[in-house]
Each structure stands twice: as C-alpha cells, then as structure tokens.
Amino acid sequence: MSGLLNYLILLLAAAFFSPYLIRKGGKASPWLLGLLSAGGFGYLLSYAGFIAKGNTLNYTIEWLPELYLNFTLYLDGLSLFFGLLVTGMGALVLVFAGKYMQPYPLKHRFFFLILLFEFAMLALILSGNLFTMFIFWELTSVSSFLLVGFNHEKPEARNAALQALLITVSGGLAMMAGFIMLGQMAGTLEINQLLKSGDLIRNHPNYLPALLLILAGAFTKSAQFPFHFWLPGAMQAPSPVSAFLHSATMVKAGIYLIARLSPVMGGTPEWSYILTITGAITMILGAYFAYSQTDFKKVLAYTTISALGTLVLMLGIDTDISVKAAIIFLLVHALYKGALFMVAGLIDKSVGSRDLRKISGLFKVMPITSLAAIVSLLSMAGLPPMIGFIGKELIYEAKFALPDIGNVLLMVGVITNVIMVAISLALIFNLFLGPLKYPGEKPKPPALALRIGPLLLAGISLIFGLFPADVARLLLKPAIVAIHPSIDTLKLGLWHGFNEVLLVSFITVAAGVVLFLLYRKINRWLTRFNNEVITFRFAKAFNQGLDLFLSLTKKKTAIVQSGYQRFYLMAIFVMTSVLAWYQLAYTWQGFNSLTVPSIFEILLLMVLVAATVFTVAVKSRLAAILALGAVGYSIGLLFIIYGAIDLAITMMLAETLVLVMFMAVVYHLPKFTNFSSKASRLRDAAIALLVGGFMTGLVLKAGQLNLNTKISDFYTENALSLAYGKNVVNVILVDFRALDTLGEITVLAIAAIGVMALLKLKTKKGSAT
Numbered sequence: 001m002s003g004l005l006n007y008l009i010l011l012l013a014a015a016f017f018s019p020y021l022i023r024k025g026g027k028a029s030p031w032l033l034g035l036l037s038a039g040g041f042g043y044l045l046s047y048a049g050f051i052a053k054g055n056t057l058n059y060t061i062e063w064l065p066e067l068y069l070n071f072t073l074y075l076d077g078l079s080l081f082f083g084l085l086v087t088g089m090g091a092l093v094l095v096f097a098g099k100y101m102q103p104y105p106l107k108h109r110f111f112f113l114i115l116l117f118e119f120a121m122l123a124l125i126l127s128g129n130l131f132t133m134f135i136f137w138e139l140t141s142v143s144s145f146l147l148v149g150f151n152h153e154k155p156e157a158r159n160a161a162l163q164a165l166l167i168t169v170s171g172g173l174a175m176m177a178g179f180i181m182l183g184q185m186a187g188t189l190e191i192n193q194l195l196k197s198g199d200l201i202r203n204h205p206n207y208l209p210a211l212l213l214i215l216a217g218a219f220t221k222s223a224q225f226p227f228h229f230w231l232p233g234a235m236q237a238p239s240p241v242s243a244f245l246h247s248a249t250m251v252k253a254g255i256y257l258i259a260r261l262s263p264v265m266g267g268t269p270e271w272s273y274i275l276t277i278t279g280a281i282t283m284i285l286g287a288y289f290a291y292s293q294t295d296f297k298k299v300l301a302y303t304t305i306s307a308l309g310t311l312v313l314m315l316g317i318d319t320d321i322s323v324k325a326a327i328i329f330l331l332v333h334a335l336y337k338g339a340l341f342m343v344a345g346l347i348d349k350s351v352g353s354r355d356l357r358k359i360s361g362l363f364k365v366m367p368i369t370s371l372a373a374i375v376s377l378l379s380m381a382g383l384p385p386m387i388g389f390i391g392k393e394l395i396y397e398a399k400f401a402l403p404d405i406g407n408v409l410l411m412v413g414v415i416t417n418v419i420m421v422a423i424s425l426a427l428i429f430n431l432f433l434g435p436l437k438y439p440g441e442k443p444k445p446p447a448l449a450l451r452i453g454p455l456l457l458a459g460i461s462l463i464f465g466l467f468p469a470d471v472a473r474l475l476l477k478p479a480i481v482a483i484h485p486s487i488d489t490l491k492l493g494l495w496h497g498f499n500e501v502l503l504v505s506f507i508t509v510a511a512g513v514v515l516f517l518l519y520r521k522i523n524r525w526l527t528r529f530n531n532e533v534i535t536f537r538f539a540k541a542f543n544q545g546l547d548l549f550l551s552l553t554k555k556k557t558a559i560v561q562s563g564y565q566r567f568y569l570m571a572i573f574v575m576t577s578v579l580a581w582y583q584l585a586y587t588w589q590g591f592n593s594l595t596v597p598s599i600f601e602i603l604l605l606m607v608l609v610a611a612t613v614f615t616v617a618v619k620s621r622l623a624a625i626l627a628l629g630a631v632g633y634s635i636g637l638l639f640i641i642y643g644a645i646d647l648a649i650t651m652m653l654a655e656t657l658v659l660v661m662f663m664a665v666v667y668h669l670p671k672f673t674n675f676s677s678k679a680s681r682l683r684d685a686a687i688a689l690l691v692g693g694f695m696t697g698l699v700l701k702a703g704q705l706n707l708n709t710k711i712s713d714f715y716t717e718n719a720l721s722l723a724y725g726k727n728v729v730n731v732i733l734v735d736f737r738a739l740d741t742l743g744e745i746t747v748l749a750i751a752a753i754g755v756m757a758l759l760k761l762k763t764k765k766g767s768a769t
Helices: 002-024 026-045 048-052 077-100 107-126 130-148 155-186 198-202 207-221 230-236 239-245 250-265 269-291 296-317 320-351 367-381 387-400 405-432 448-466 469-483 500-517 519-532 538-560 565-587 599-617 621-641 645-666 678-702 710-723 728-736 738-760
Strands: 057-064 069-075
Touching: 002 026, 002 057, 002 069, 002 107, 026 077, 026 107, 048 077, 048 469, 069 077, 069 107, 069 130, 077 107, 077 239, 077 250, 077 320, 077 448, 077 469, 107 130, 107 239, 107 250, 130 155, 130 207, 130 230, 130 239, 130 250, 155 198, 155 207, 155 230, 155 538, 198 207, 198 250, 207 250, 207 269, 230 239, 230 296, 230 538, 239 296, 239 320, 250 296, 250 320, 250 469, 269 296, 269 405, 269 519, 296 320, 296 387, 296 405, 320 367, 320 387, 320 448, 320 469, 367 387, 367 405, 367 448, 387 405, 387 448, 387 500, 405 500, 405 519, 500 519, 565 678, 599 621, 621 645, 645 728, 645 738, 710 728, 728 738
Parallel strands: none
Antiparallel strands: 057 069
C-alpha cells in the first residue's frame, strides 16, 4: 500500500518538474507524462484481482489521532474503479494536450496545473480520512479554477473560473462542516470505521443537518440543480481540460462522495427524497437545454449535467439494481464523453469553430476521427452494441422496480433519453455525415496524438459492450459491492429477451428518431422560446448577486473603515467590553470574602490613582510619561508585597525600558496641540471606564472560580526533575512555555528595531516628516 503513497508523491513531483520538461524535453515530453499516468493505471490495475476477492487495503500515517486527523489511504472496489478512471483518462488527455496545447505560449504552466489536478483528484479518491479528503477536494477546486481560467486574457474565462471556484469551494466548506458533525457522531473520520457505523449515524439527531451539509458539497461539485450553471460556463477552458475534468474526474467527485457515504448515510427517506428529486430535475433540465444549444461543447456540457443527474438519481433510489446501473453508467459516460470532448477540441482546432450551424460533413475530411465520434455518440444514445445500451437498460430496470414514484421517474427518464437519442443522431448526421461545410480553409486530418484518445475510448465502449463479463467481474462488481455489500452477482449482456425494458428502449429510440427529424425546426423554436419566455438565467442571477454583495461590502467599508485607528480601537474595546459585561452579568455569583488591605497597599493604591488621574489631566507629554512610569513602578511594588519577585523585576525593567524609549521619541515630536473636543474626551473616558470596569470584574470573577490545580501541580512537581530549575516561574517561562517566551521576545525585538529605525530616520531637507 505504501506504493500508492510513493506514486502520489511521484505524481506531485512530476507536476512541479513538468514545466522544465515541457520547455526542454521537446515533443516527447507529453508522451512521457502520459506514460507516468499510464503507469499509475497499470499499478492500480495490478490490485484488481486482489480487490475482486473482497479484500481492502488501508495505510495510515498518524498525525493528530486525538482529533481524528490522520493521513490514510484506503483502497477498495470503489476507489480502485475511480482511480483507474482518473489515471487512464489522465494518460490519454496528457498525450492529447501535448499536441493541442503546442501553440500556447504558457503550455508549460498548463501541464503543471493538469498534473496537479490529477494528483489532487487521485489523492481525494484514495483518501481514507474525511479530513484529508476535504484537503484534496479543495485542491481540485483551486486547480480547476486555474485551468478553467487558463485563457485569462478573456473576460469570459476569468468570470467562468471565478464562478466555478466560488460555487465549488463554498460547497466544500459546507461539506467540511458536515464531516465534522459526522466525526462527532461516529467518533472517527476514518472511512473504514465509518462504514461500520451506519446505524449509529442514521439514528443520530444530527443526521439530517450533516446530510444536508455533505450533499451541498456533492451537489456543487457535480453540477446538480440549482448549482448546475457553472459547468456550461467552464467550457471556456481548453478542450483537454473539459475532456479530463468535466467528463470523468472533477464532476464525478460529488458522485464518488455520495457513493462512498451511501453505506453510512443512505437507506433513509431523507436520503432517497433529496437525491431522487434533485437528480431527476437535473437530468431532465440538462437534456432540455442541451437540445437547443448550437455550440458543440455546450451540447456536451449540458448532456454531462443530465448524465450527472441520472447518476445522483440512481444512487438516491438506493436499490441493488439502481446501484449497478449507477456504476455501469458512470463508466459509460466517462468513455463516450471523454472521447467527444476531445473530438470537439480537435474540430475547433482544425475548423476554427464549434458552431454546429456552420459545420457539417466532417467525415469526408477526417474519417477516422468522425468514426470514433459516431461510435461514442451511439453509446450516448444507448444503442446496441455499445456499452451505453447496457447502462440504459439497467437504468430503466431500476425505475421499473420502484413502486408509485417509479412510473414518474420512468417517464422523466424516457423523455430524457429520447432527447439524448435525438441529439446523438443530430450530431451524427448533421456534423459528420451531412454535406461538407466549414468556415475558412479546408480542415486537415488531425495528428495521431489528437486521434489516439477518442479512438481508444470509442473502441473500449464497443469492446465492453460486446464482451462485458470480464470488466464486470474485475472492476464493476467490486465497486458495486463497496456501496451495497449485499450484492453477490452481476451479469451483463446485450440481450435479455423480450421484456418491458426492451419495449421502453424501442419506444425511446423511435421517439428519438422522430425528434431528430424535427430537430432544426424544434431547435429554432426552443431557442426563441428560451430567449423570450424563459428569461431567468442562473449564471446571470449569480453574477448579479455577486455584484450586489460587492456593492454592499463597499458601502459597509465606507462606513466602518473610516481610516482612523482610534475609531477601530474604540469599536474593538466597546464590543469586547459589552460582550464581557454580558458574560459577567450572566454568570455572576456574588462576591467572595475580600481581605482587608495593609497600610502599604492603601498607600500604593493612592499613588496609583493619583498618578493615573495626573496622566489623564496633565498637558505636558513629559509629565504624562513620568506619571505613567509611576503607575508601572507602583504595580511592581505591589508584586513585591505579594511575593512575586520575578514579576516585579520584569515589570521594573520593562517600565524603565519603555520610559527611556518614550522619552527619546517624545523629544522628536512636534509641540503638543489639543485636537479633541470636550465631548470626544468624555466619550473616551466612558470607554476607558467600560474597559477598566470589565477587567476589574474579570479579576473579581476569577476569585469565584474553582480552578483545577493539576497543571500548576505538574509544574511544581517537575520543575526540578525535568527542567533542572528551582525557580518554578523561570522554569515555566524558559522551558515549559519556551515557545511563548520566544514569541514574546521576537515581538519585543521587532518593536525595538522599529523604534530604532524611527530614531535613526533622517529626512531630506524640505521633505515631509
């Protein structure tokens, strides 16, 4: 298992080394980086047989076990399946990006970011502790932000990147709060232990709040309604980013989280209702908006939203059949969508446009690429002999198995798939098989590096459709069992006989063909309907809300941030005092017996009060500083009376140092001028009394506390034996609390350097002082 940790370290090191490699290594560099990712794929695949037997691996490095914080790697069927998707797609995308990003001057930065993202995504999937999962979860959001905004000279790219970052990071913070609640409920953040605590968590009073917070993170990451709008905007990213992040990895992180915690939090009405309703709405909305798009990447983005909704819906149904359907469809979608995003990129690169109204008949100029795209679109349509057909059949079967609401979900699913069939056929016959049409110069066949990814993914979709048994046994079944351990069989095939599922599939295809034949007419009508009737835009509303928030913060800043330090200090003092007075009043238990002060204490108190009043009233700075010194020395004498010799010495030295420094500084200040009015002085006096009063109250309150003496006893008992010092106070300052003392010394040293700099400052003649 330590080999996985070593690979993660190697992948991270490769990310930092990649800019140098891309600059100096020539055209072979992306292939080497792709080989590194392929090596991770092979290494993970070597565990497939071991995991398929029901085994798991857990590797822990303790950090703060008392707070449930450890670095843990956990490998089971689910994390193995997702890890293979990440490394496999990563290898193909890195090779594809090597050619695609060649004209970009900052391509070295791109490879650093894409490898950093792959590291974060793989570490997220392999994390066996929820806290470390959160760390890598947020790292994927940050690296995704930089990738989406890679073309930062375009305002659209910057806006889309910021939008994606704010939504996903906000969801991640909510998810972290849910993780903390989950840890408090189960007494652990380790996934292998949480998987055994499902009943405890589901019956806990805090189950619903924790569930809502965690699902907020999953929904924002996986573009579920109403957070779906960031994904189409993210199409501003270069196509390799879309092929990697928005098909098989980042947008699947939320799906992974839901699947991972399904044994822990699933099986409740809240789980089923929230996931099922959200997934169904996202599924149908994504398909609807995909149908009316004219940008190839936007079509793929909205169909991705629809597919993500389908996955959430299947995990929300939470039956054996639905979990099987979810895992198989996840693989189906990663294969065909990764290929199609790459094809969209190379079409844009070859033709110079992604506008479906301006391009058609590309099979005549790029037949191999078009063939890969057509095979992938057949899988997206759910047509045999593609593995997409098997996934669609299982989804229908899962909906048939549900009572009551199953009919509604089946209807929504059929409508969604009808639209998918129509979109797939429209792309096949209009974009690839129609009459040749393109803007600009005639496109050339793309290079091998651009074609290898789509060809491999399309070929795998076909092979898995024809021969699904081995992939089901080695990869799919272990992932399914990790979610539903009760599942013991998984039989996949293209033919299951004549049944109601096959009938619905036939109806879906037939209706999809009809919708395709009416595609151009309906598409124009829908575009006009969306522009004129459906005027609400989620992305626009989000940006308006963000602008409103920024406007309000500017107004607030203009009021609160006056630019005068004294007002900031007043606000701090007043708020602190009010809160402290409230706490004192709420917890006050009366006075304990007070001792009668001695004559020396009374005399010192009189000196203190007189010196304090003199300091406030006198108009001479020099006299005020001397009076403050008298206050400090009087307090030092009080320490001596109560036996705190060390504190008294420290106080005397500090007062002497401060007095000398003040005297040196005052010498350089201009003549004293009274800038404050009588009202402001009365206000300052009231604030001073408020602060002094609550400090006095805190001291009196301390006398009511029954302090635990274990810590002080520890210091007394161990000062000599451990620190070899008889003076307990010195031992505490120098040994037991050495870092605190070092911090205080550092602060004093910095302040002294600042004072020395002011004293040594010499200005040019005539310049402002």
